[in-house]
Amino acid sequence: MKLLVTGITGKVGTNFLPAFLAEQRFAGWSVRAVCNNRTLNHPAVEVVRASLSDPAAMRLAMADVTHVLHMAAVKESPDLAIDVGLKGMFNLLEAFRASPTARQFVLIGGDCSVGHIFQHYDAPITESSPRRAYPGCYALTKVIEEVMLEQYAIQYGLNGCCLRAPWIMEKDDFRHVLSFRAQFGGPAWSEFFSADQIERLAQTETVPLLRAADGTPLKRNFIHVDDLVRAILAALDNPAASGELFNISMSEPVDYGDVARHLSAAHGLPVVDIATPYFSNWLDNAKARLVLGWRPLVDLEQLIAQAWNYVRAADDPRVVWYPG
Numbered sequence: 418m419k420l421l422v423t424g425i426t427g428k429v430g431t432n433f434l435p436a437f438l439a440e441q442r443f444a445g446w447s448v449r450a451v452c453n454n455r456t457l458n459h460p461a462v463e464v465v466r467a468s469l470s471d472p473a474a475m476r477l478a479m480a481d482v483t484h485v486l487h488m489a490a491v492k493e494s495p496d497l498a499i500d501v502g503l504k505g506m507f508n509l510l511e512a513f514r515a516s517p518t519a520r521q522f523v524l525i526g527g528d529c530s531v532g533h534i535f536q537h538y539d540a541p542i543t544e545s546s547p548r549r550a551y552p553g554c555y556a557l558t559k560v561i562e563e564v565m566l567e568q569y570a571i572q573y574g575l576n577g578c579c580l581r582a583p584w585i586m587e588k589d590d591f592r593h594v595l596s597f598r599a600q601f602g603g604p605a606w607s608e609f610f611s612a613d614q615i616e617r618l619a620q621t622e623t624v625p626l627l628r629a630a631d632g633t634p635l636k637r638n639f640i641h642v643d644d645l646v647r648a649i650l651a652a653l654d655n656p657a658a659s660g661e662l663f664n665i666s667m668s669e670p671v672d673y674g675d676v677a678r679h680l681s682a683a684h685g686l687p688v689v690d691i692a693t694p695y696f697s698n699w700l701d702n703a704k705a706r707l708v709l710g711w712r713p714l715v716d717l718e719q720l721i722a723q724a725w726n727y728v729r730a731a732d733d734p735r736v737v738w739y740p741g
Contacts (some may be wrong), residue, residue, distance in 0.1 A: 418446040418654070419481050419518075423469065423509070424488030425450040426457055428433025429525065432642045433486075433649060434459070440650055443652040451478050451489075454539065466651050469505025472512070477511040479519070484653060486564075488525045490557060492555045508564050514573050521659075522653055524566050525645075526581040528666070533583065534629075534695035541701040544581075544662045563662065567687075570660050580665045581636035582645050583700055589719035591639070591724035593735075595624055609691050623687045626677040629697045634674030636697035638666045639724075641715035651709040664706040667713050669722070670699050679721055 420437075424430045437443055438461055451474075457464055459663045467474035469489060479485075487509060491497040495708060500530040505522075509635035513519045535551035548563065557573050562579075567574040582603065584594075592599040597619040604627070606615050627635040648665045652658040706712050715723070729735065 418443075418480060418483045418614055420448050420479060420484045420486060420653075421444055421482040422448060422450045422486045422488065424490065424506070424525075425462070425731075426452060426455040426544065427488060427490075427570065429488050429587060429645060429649075431487075432587065436646045436650060438588065441569040442650075443653070449478065449482065451475075456467055469499065469508060470500040472508045475505075475508040476515070477731055479509075479516050482513075482516060482694045483520045485509060485513055485519070486525075486641050486649065486653070487523065490525075490527075490555070490559075491622070492553075495554045498558050501526075502555075506562045507707050510575070512516045512563060514569065514575055515623045519656060520576060521621075522569075522575060522577045524562060524577065524579045525557075525649070526563050526577050526579045526662075527559045528581060528583040528638055528664075528700055530559045530581065531698075531700075532556070533698060533700075534635065536698075537696040538698055542664070543701045544664060544704055547739065572722060576659050578652050578660070579662045580645070580648055580676075580705075581662060582640050582665045582691065582701075584640070585642050586639055586720060586724070587642040588685060588733075588737075589724045589727040589729070591720050592727075593678075593724075597623065597625070604693060604695070609693075619690060619731050621687055623689050624674070624677050624680045625691050626688050627673045627691050627693050627695070630694050631697075633667065633697065634672050634677075635671040635693060635695055636672050636699065638670045638698065639698040639720065640666050641720060644713040645717055647714075648705060648709065648711050651711045658706050661704075663709065664700045664702050665705055665711075666700040668702060668706075669717075670697070673719055674715060676721065679718070684725070704707070 465478045491501045532549040532551045536549040548560050550560045566577040627633045681688045
């Protein structure tokens with residue numbers, strides 16, 4: 418078996434590779450990675466330097482490949498997002514369907530395809546809930562990727578599987594989500610505070626208690642990278658995953674009120690209420706638990722503990738994988 422991976426140098430990819438190589442079920446498999454802006458030097462990985470937007474290069478990369486894991490993504494950089502999310506997805510799918518060895522195509526999607534906190538849902542978001550992207554090219558490309566994979570299954574019988582993940586956490590990410598010191602992800606603190614206010618909040622290590630449009634504490638979905646990697650391993654070469662879309666998230670969304678209470682009690686941190694126009698939502702992972710036998714192991718308390726206890730070494734600089 419030969420696995421072709423895109424995005425192997427990113428947050429998920431760097432955690433996936435050692436877990437995959439250590440999994441006895443995949444002993445004897447070989448790994449090929451498509452790299453463009455960043456590269457990898459690993460004895461177990463054959464690297465193809467190419468852009469996903471190059472159809473000829475993707476046909477060559479697909480030679481002898483049985484499984485594809487497509488994780489590469491670009492956020493709010495329109496030209497690159499089109500190259501990766503549209504051209505890249507199309508080129509990979511075309512090369513895959515033309516390959517005599519191809520068996521399974523696994524896509525890592527995102528909850529931006531259902532608009533996460535930007536869009537309102539009356540019930541938990543399941544795999545059959547309507548797709549409602551939030552503004553911007555990144556969310557649009559993630560919707561198109563999901564639909565493209567779905568349509569290739571209809572048009573050509575392609576064996577595809579999409580794992581739809583929310584905001585992915587590792588190391589001290591969650592602490593930075595809640596910090597005013599440097600912007601990491603959304604929302605932009607400048608939408609709610611002046612620069613002087615943000616500086617004061619940062620100096621006092623104040624915790625943001627985001628409130629939804631209805632005034633209740635905002636609930637947003639997260640997943641620890643280790644749990645997502647376990648879901649990928651569960652779906653790879655699994656007949657039960659054929660043609661399926663799975664929500665891969667914590668079993669309950671993170672409640673910003675619970676977070677504020679925990680950090681106030683455990684660390685004595687001050688809290689600031691922030692009224693937002695956003696909507697709480699619940700990404701339902703029941704299908705993945707039932708069909709794949711997967712379940713997340715990192716809950717809210719563990720997510721907080723890991724982030725606050727993590728100590729960075731000198732050779733472990735903080736990386737924001739998705740600028741913008």
